[in-house]
Structure formats: structure tokens, C-alpha cells
Amino acid sequence: MGVKKRKALDSGEALLSPLPVNEVDAVALYRRMQLIRLFEEEAAKGFTRTRIAGYFHTCTGEEASVVGIISALREDDYLVTSYRDHGHALARGLPPREVMAELYGRRTGSSHGKGGSMHIFDAKRHFMGGSGIVGGGIPMGAGIGFALKYQDSDSICACFFGDGAVNEGTFHEALNMAGLWKLPVLFVCENNLYGMGTHVSRANAVPEMTERAAGYGMERFKVDGMDLFEVRAAADELVGRVRRERRPIFLESLTYRFSGHGAHDSGKYRSAEEVEQWKKRDPLILAEDTLRRLHLLDDAGVEAACAEAKAAVDDAARFAEQSPMPDPKELYTNVYA
Amino acid sequence: MGVKKRKALDSGEALLSPLPVNEVDAVALYRRMQLIRLFEEEAAKGFTRTRIAGYFHTCTGEEASVVGIISALREDDYLVTSYRDHGHALARGLPPREVMAELYGRRTGSSHGKGGSMHIFDAKRHFMGGSGIVGGGIPMGAGIGFALKYQDSDSICACFFGDGAVNEGTFHEALNMAGLWKLPVLFVCENNLYGMGTHVSRANAVPEMTERAAGYGMERFKVDGMDLFEVRAAADELVGRVRRERRPIFLESLTYRFSGHGAHDSGKYRSAEEVEQWKKRDPLILAEDTLRRLHLLDDAGVEAACAEAKAAVDDAARFAEQSPMPDPKELYTNVYA
Amino acid sequence: MPELTYKDAIRQALLEEMEADPAVFMMGEDIGKYQGTFMITAGFLEKFGDRRVVDTPISESGFVGIAFGAALMGLRPVVELMTINFSMVAMDQIVNHAAKWRYMSDGQFTVPMVIRGPGGPVSQLAAQHSHSLESWFAHSPGLKVVMPATPSDAKGLLRTAIRDDNPVIFIEHGRLYNTRGEVPEGDYDCPIGKAAIRRPGRDLTIVAYSSLVPVALNAAKTLAKEGIEAEVVDLRTISPLDIDTVIQSVRKTNRAVVCQEEWKFIGVAAEVASQIYEKAFDDLDAPVERVGAADVPLPYARNLETLAIPNDQSIIDAAHRAIRGIKKSAGPGIRVA
Amino acid sequence: MPELTYKDAIRQALLEEMEADPAVFMMGEDIGKYQGTFMITAGFLEKFGDRRVVDTPISESGFVGIAFGAALMGLRPVVELMTINFSMVAMDQIVNHAAKWRYMSDGQFTVPMVIRGPGGPVSQLAAQHSHSLESWFAHSPGLKVVMPATPSDAKGLLRTAIRDDNPVIFIEHGRLYNTRGEVPEGDYDCPIGKAAIRRPGRDLTIVAYSSLVPVALNAAKTLAKEGIEAEVVDLRTISPLDIDTVIQSVRKTNRAVVCQEEWKFIGVAAEVASQIYEKAFDDLDAPVERVGAADVPLPYARNLETLAIPNDQSIIDAAHRAIRGIKKSAGPGIRVA
């Protein structure tokens, strides 16, 4: 894979246990990944059945990265994501019903149908939203960090964006100010190697993300984003450091998207072999293997996890299907406060 | 001063002669600096006398950087500048009359009075113009490099911008593409330590410009921008390399502006001592000293240079003063081709 | 005459102009290896090579500026914005650079470039991705703004735009991409700045453009059944605006409905209506009716989106008001009860 | 009542709101150590410290986005753009983020932020630096747009804007900065969305805002000498637009001239005129006259700039046309012979 281990662990602080969390939590994290996987598959069906429309992006293949990092946050921490945000919402604990209903554009959705797939919000869970504009959410993430510093809070903000987003000016401007002002933000570059159909090597003069971000005065780490427990261990450490040290850190999580970029995808930019190669490191399989090796999971456990996830997802789809559309007068509400 | 020598020379290729140009040219470069110095002083008077208006920026103190680099270009090379562009125009050979008349907003100006101080153009001299938007000209500079590559030309583009401009997204985006596509552009960061009143250390998480530009896959150099012959030697080498190797290079020229940022300047952001300290390294004095040491200049020579410059500048001011305003019907011309 | 889709018509124009003129090149996100987000440029990379079909990083401000710089050098860039929404991150390069270089230099430079891509609401693209922004662009002198409604115009006007020596904003409509229509072969005349009568009529003038032209034609059909013969004028270009064709029609019909798909407030319809009043006040038997989107960010939910944007019925209702000469317009055509 | 300059009125509002509410903070280029480009914030850094008076790098897109993120967290940022022109590099953060977060989340977030700075032509700032852009901002739902004409409004409306829970674009006018006027003490009422009658009159309504209010009042004085009593309506806010006050006036006078300083084409005047026709068609004795800038990038030369922008005479001429009821408007008020 050529994934460099995260520097944090290289630098000596080896883990005592192979798991960064207790055994119950370890299985729960795995189950959360299952939920996201099945949710995305169900949502894709919903798109095909025209229940869902607009631009639509799933995170299949990236679940370890999503769950590993988000599970390391505290309830009072904050999140900013891109448009590829369903998995992040579920990882943060938004009910599958609300997320699915939002995708369906229903009154019961997390934003009552007004946001849609790219724009999941949940103020009470500090889920500050998905921006559909590449790189558009990065200044916002820094701004949340700014407010946390201003308010002397010990919360932090985790700000997610893709490898393509590092080429937007917003990335550059926001990271510089975050570094300059020491804002408590964990910048997470979800490097799935492609910005839509463009490989990082065709978009970045310096494809190595941790080098690309050298000009902002912050420490930079890289983690194997396919390995749930690797990600979680790194996130534990780095979230903790951002929290304690009150300064930003840049984390590249190297991952891969198994699905197309969006609902439509030409597929012309990568080979079937490459995809297959990566699927061998499916984060669900990797985590399952680890948990089996530690005797925390067996066939029955896997089946139960699947069944549970499937039930939740089916329930979410049914709920969404049966939910009403927004009231027409909602068209004019909440334009202004 | 703490100025690191340009890496090009550090790396072994020491100069055989103390001068990078022949003796006649050396004096000519010095004279060009004189012209710029006196031109800027005259222009400032023109502003006070309300002959000139709008935003107005002189490059007093930065003449070595301007002349040293621009004199290393060939006639078929291209230039892009910021709004601080009078000196660059003169260094490129625009007649002082045309530049002064443009500042006066007269029909005889380089853009017939429609551009003004921040927007000097001269298509036939490949002077592609000053953008008044910080960082705004950097993509244009890369685009000229793109065209030169497209056209298989062996010309290059020198693209000037300030230390403040590196914080704009345009800098980041354009340098990445220049590095990625190997565009023949010499990116010149004119680091005068301040973006208006903000010191680089208060604007950049990494104030060292050559580190700040680490993410773009191009070689980076730094030169003492107060020393005409140092600048010229570095520019000769780097312009040559961009030309031969057909790829971009980043050059920081460390300099200082003796005047205020613009016509109005609060002066609150730097001390009189700091300014005085820098004035000891006035590029005119440094160049004069070198030339005197080499017996290329004596009192009479200095006087002659001053007199020549003064005559040219006085002539330019007179010319501008006596030139007519643009014809009113010019208001509607050249909006479209 | 062969039938083509709107999308294929665009593709043909691009193909033919690329073949005809080696100075024409294309630049944009995923236009090459991916084959184009909407497959418009499928096969182009293979056919023309990566010198002329340039996949870019996600850096709109940067590559629009690079294209602008290349245009100054005599190349004829055709920049694809994946959608017109992303012009918002490049606005300064478009409006403050490309649109102004010719005027500021008083004609020393020409800027022959096209910025094209789909705009407008398609199907639940939600608030950030449903803009067309013609009102902004056309407000700004130095730009031309073209919005074809038919395959024939899509091809003909794009060809004209590519051959035009000015920056042209060419706004396609995602909802029209798969519509079909006859497209003449060869180099038919299709000037920028000429409106077209799509349906003659004596009772009422309906002014529309882009996606609303077919909608207006539908509305006209319904109105015809009631005995109201509407004349439908397709503006085709917003800047320059062919107001003469509109005025001639209104002189005949004495009533007008002006339609635009984006927000009504300070939009194209306000300009067209104002000019109708100014130039044909005494010919009007009723106030001009404006039809446009509800003044809200576009909601995702299908029913709300449908309510927000103009449709046949909103045009028919406006026509009825105009015919009845009701003085007080009912606000947005689609205001809910 | 004490007299203040417009500039000092702004300063006072900032001072008082900073003192009153610890959630209010300021961010912008050179507002602190430099003391503010126009000295509006002189002494603020010393008084409030660098936690609340934040000097930024030259990164408008980044710091507008940071302020937006901070606003989501309950802070009340007041962002200074050195001039409103630079909003063009931050347009996406303003229009596609700050303006849309509340709606897309269906009210889960409020965005209490102010973006302020001087706009408009001042004296030969030339093409890139003379925008006010109210037509763009007001076209976009989710933003409020405020443009005070007097010191009293500058203070009162800025205070109201800072207390408003929505993103407010507060466009000052550089040419008004040193104008003086009475400013009530204390917390006088100054709501957003309420126009003001600046001069009563029976013969004609002149609608203006910002810098054109004093110009219109001058014009009205001249007209009065001819026996024409013009009523001058100051819009004060462009969005929301207080059309009722305009309509009431026109019902009385039956004639209207609508003025704006920026380009007429698809501008504020077109909207106001359209609404006058729509709501008071039968009350009009003549077409509404629009006065606005020539549709060209603003030239630098003094005489051309003067020709390009509206002045007393252009308003007087428009008034004459409206009074004489001449049907065909003469195009831009200042079109040269």
C-alpha cells in the first residue's frame, strides 16, 4: 500500500493494546461502519428509484476514515464536512431516519427537506454542515475554531475535505490563518486519490499531501484510512493534541472510494483492477479480520451486525418513503432570521 | 541583514567577476535606478499637487530588485506586475513621458489615461499590466507562461507580486498549476516585509517565503533585493534556467519600501529607526559604492546620472502637464473589441 | 436538417472550432480523461492531446485567470466550468480582470475567451448549485452573456462566441442538454446580440431565454386554445441585449410578460421591462408582467423546488394578468396561497 | 445634536457595539496596528486587544469564511473589507455560504455577521476599484444590503446591522466619509428596510441612495428654482427594499426619477422602476427615468470619470424629461453628444 504510518505513532508512543478502544466500543465502531455501508447502498437504490435526486455522493470504502475520526470526537466538538456527508452524519449519531428523509426531501429530514444530500445539518449535534462547494467549508471550519478560541472553550473542530479541495484558494487561505492564529482545528484531508476523475498526481504539483501543506506552520500526519483502528488511534492522539495544545493539526487519511464519484460516473479514469486491488483492503473486511483475530467477533456477530444495520436502514427508507413532503409554505420560511 | 544568499550561487557557481554585466551596462543599470527614484519622487509631488489621484504606490527603496530582475529579461519576454508598477514600467523601457502622462490621466499616457497609476500597460513591450487586485495578476502570469509553452516559444514570463499576495488563493492556485504543468514563469515575490501595514510575521504562519512556497514543486531562491548586482546575477541565472529548463522558479527578493504604502500611510506599523536602518542599505548607495570601488563611477559620474535622471523626469512632468485630457468620446471606446 | 441534442450541438461546435483553429484550446475540470462531466468532451483528449484539452485541478480562480492570460497572448481559450455556480469562486478574475483589461489598456489587448458550462436549476441540485447568474455578468460591462435555448443556437452561438474577440460567458442549461432540435450543417450565421421570434402572435409578447423558451412556447400553446395569440421572443443573448426586437413585438401586441428563471429582484426581467416602458410606454395597454423564481435560496425538496421556479402556469397566469390589465402584479408568479 | 462626519459615525457605532456586546468582534486587513485604512478603527486594537480586533492576512475569501464560521457559533463578526471591490474574491463565501446556511438548514443556524467597507467611485480609483456591487448582493436572497447616505444613518443602520441576526452587506461610500451631519445621541431607532423622505415635494419623486442622496438634494434645489418641487426618497437599504414609501410618493407626484451610481444595466434602478410601474402604473404621467453610470469599466482620467458617473445635471436632465413626459429616455443620463 505504501501508506506511511502516522508520525504520531512512529515517534515512539506505541500502543499497549492492538485496539485503541475497549472491546465493546471496538465492535460498536465496526457496526457503525456496517450501518454506513448499507445506508449508502440503500440510498443509491433510492436514487435509482428517483426518490433521491440532485448531486449525490456516497462514501463507500471510506467508512474507516469517517468512523475512526468522528468517533474520537467529544459531543461538544464540532464537525464540518464536504458534500460527501451521509456517512459523517451517521458516524456523528444522526438518526438514519432523519438522514434518509433528508435525501428523500421530506419534512422529517434533518433539514426538513430543504438541504438534500450535500447539505446535512444538525445543530444540536454540532454537525455544522456539508458545503457543496469544493473547499468551501474549510474557512468555516477555521472560523469555528476561531470562535472556540475566542470563547475559551476546550472543544475542537474537525474539518473534513477531499484531496481535490487542497487546490482551492480557500484551503490555502484558511490553513494559513489557522496556523497563524493557532486555531483548535483538526484538518482532515480525506485523500481518496481522485478529485472526481482526476488523480492527485494530475492535479497536484506535489501529490504528497503532507508536503503540500508545508506552508502553514502546522504539524502534519498521515494515516492508513482503510484501517479503522489505525485511524481511531491516530485520531485519539491528534484530537487530544489539538484539544490540549490549542493549535491546528493536518491529518491526511489515505482512503479510496469504491463507488463512483456521484450517481453518474464515467468510470473512465481508473481501471477495474485498481478498484479491485483496493477492495481487498475494504475497511469492513480489515476491521472484521482484526476483531475476529481478537475473538471479539465471529460469524454470528458479523451476521448480527449486518442484520442490525439492515434493519435500521430499511426502517430509515420506509420512514422516508412514508414521510410527507415539506409544506408548501416552507418555501418562504427561514430565508432570514 | 540576515539575507541568505541566493541558493544558485551558494551551490558553487561563484561569479568570476564582481559584476554580472559589463562595465557600461553596470553604470546604465545604476542610472536606471536613479531615474526610477527621481521619477517616483516627482510623481509623489504630482499627487500632492492633485495632478495625480486614485490609489498611488511608489517603489522607492525597491529599485535594485526591480531593475536587477527586469534588466535580465529579453525583449521578447513578458512581464506581469502588481499596482506598484511605475518602476517596473521604466525598467522595462517605457518612456518616462508616457508613464507620467498616464499618472496624470492624459491622452498621451501609456493607456491614454484610462488605466492610471495601478494599471500601466504596454503591449509592444510585452508589459502586460498591473493588476490592482492583490494576487490578481498571478494567474495571468501563469497563463502567459501557459501560452508560451503552447506556442513553443523560448520566451519566459516574469510575474511580480508582493509578500502580502502570497496569502491570496490565486497565488496558491496559480503556482500549483505552474508547477504541475511546468510553465516557463519566474515568480518574483517582492518581499518588502509588509503588506500595507502588516508585517509578514503577522500575516504568514510561515514567514519565510521560500518555505511558504514549498507545496508547488518548484525550486525556490532568495536574493538580497537591495543589492543591484546580486539581484542581477541571480536573475541572469534564474531567467536563463527558466528559459532553458522550461519550468517555473520561485524567487524571493528581500527588499524594503522607503515610502509609505500609498499616498496616504498611517506610518503606525513600523518605527522610524527601522526605516533608517534599512535606508543605510539604500540600493542606490550600495550600487554607487560598488561602482566607485571598481572605479566605474566618481563624483562627476554620480552627478551626471542624477542630472540626466532629473532632466528626464522634469521633461516627463512637463510633457504630462501640457498633454490634453482624453477626448470625451473615449469614454465609450474599447469596452469591447 | 439533422437533429441533434443541445448537448451534442455544443460538442459539435467545440469539435469544429478545435479542428479549425489551432489557437483554440479547452481547459476545465475533468474534461479530458474523465471524458467531461456531461460527456460533452468525450474523446477530445484522445483526439487533440493534452496540450489542447487540459484537465485542471479544482482551482477555478486560478485556471480562469490562466486562460485569461493565455487569451492576452492570442490563444482562444474555451474554459469549462463544471457548472456556472463555480464562477463565484472565480468572479474577480472574470469581472475585475478579463472584462477590464481591454478598456484599462485602451485597446492594447484583446481577450478572446469563452467561459461556458451549465447553469440553472436542473432537478433538485439545491441552493448552492442552481444559479445561472446572468444578471450579475450582464450587469458588468466588458463581458458578453449568451444563453441559447435551442440546439441550433447552442452550436451557432458557441461558434460565434469562440470566434468573438471578447470574454463571453456562455451559459448552457442542464435541463436543455437532452432536448433535440434541427441544427443546420456548416457555418450558418448566428450572431451574438440578435433575439429571435420563436412564435408569432398579436395579443401579447412573452420574452424568455434559455430553459424558459420551451416553457413559454408551451404556455403560448395553452393560451392559443383560449384564443390568446402570444408572440414568443427568445433573447438568446443577455448582453448585448436586442431590445429592438422586443420593442417591435410589444408595439404590435401592446402587452408583455418577461420571464427569467433566476431571482426576479434586480434581474434581467427588470431591465427588459424597464426598457419596454422607456421605449414603448404609450404602446402599453397594461403593466409589463415579470415572471421569475421566488426570492429564496433554491430548496432541495422536489415540491418546493417546483414551486420556486417558473413554469407554464406561472407564465399563463402572468399572461392573464397582462391581458386583463390588472394593475397590481401578484409578486412572484408562483407565490403560494 | 452633535455633528459628526459619516466616518466618525461609523466609528462610533463600532465602538459602542464593541463595548456593549462581547460577542462582537472585528476582522479585516490593517484595521488594528495600522489603525484602519481610513482611520475608522484608530485606537481599537489598543482598546480592545487583538482577540477582538483581528488584523488579517490579505485573504478575503478565507477571513470572510472564518467570520461566517464564527457567526454560526454565536459570535457577531464585523468584517471590514478594505474596499467593497474585494468582495469579488470572497463572493462564493458570501453568496453561496453565509447567505444560504440558514435556509439550507431550515433555521438551525443564524448568521449574525456584517461585511462592511467603502464602495463606489471616489476620485479616480479606476476600473478595478470603483464598484459598489449592491445590484449583485441584493439580487441574492439571504443577504441584507444597507447603503447609508448620512452620518446619522451610517451610525444607526450600522448598529442595527450588527444587532441583526442575518448577514448584512453594509456598503459605505468613500466620497461621503468626510461629510458632516447631526447624529442623535444614544440608541435612536434606525430600522433596516425603511426608506426616508429627505425632501418633500409634489411634482416629481427622485429616488436615490448613498452618495447620490446629496446629489439629488442639490438637483432638487436647482429644480425648485424653476418651480419644480421634487420629493427626494433615500432608500437607505436596498434589500429589503421599502417600495411602499416610494409608491406613496409617486402616487402623489405621478413622476419618478430613479438614480444609482453604478451601471444601469440590470441594476437597482431597473428594479425600483419596474416595481413603480407594477404598483402605480395608472398614477404615472410619464415613464420612470433611470439615472446611472455609463455602462463602461470606470476610466481613470478625471474628465472621463466625471462623464461616466451621475451628477446633479444628469438628475436634473432626467427630471426635465420626466416632467415633459418625453417618451423616449435618452439612455445613460450622461451620454456624451
Ligand SMILES: Cc1ncc(C[n+]2csc(CCOP(=O)(O)OP(=O)(O)O)c2C)c(N)n1
Ligand atoms: C468550487 C467547485 N468546483 C467544482 C465542483 C464540482 N465537484 C464536486 S465534487 C468534485 C471533486 C472533489 O474532489 P475531492 O476534493 O477529492 O473530494 P471527493 O469527492 O474525492 O471526496 C468536484 C470537482 C464543486 N462542487 N465546487
Ligand SMILES: Cc1ncc(C[n+]2csc(CCOP(=O)(O)OP(=O)(O)O)c2C)c(N)n1
Ligand atoms: C484583493 C485585494 N485585497 C486588498 C487590497 C488592498 N491592498 C492594496 S495593496 C495591499 C498590500 C499588498 O501587500 P504586498 O502584496 O506585500 O505588496 P506591496 O504593496 O508591499 O508591494 C492591500 C492590502 C487589494 N488591492 N486587493
Ligand SMILES: [Mg+2]
Ligand atoms: Mg478525492
Ligand SMILES: [Mg+2]
Ligand atoms: Mg509587501
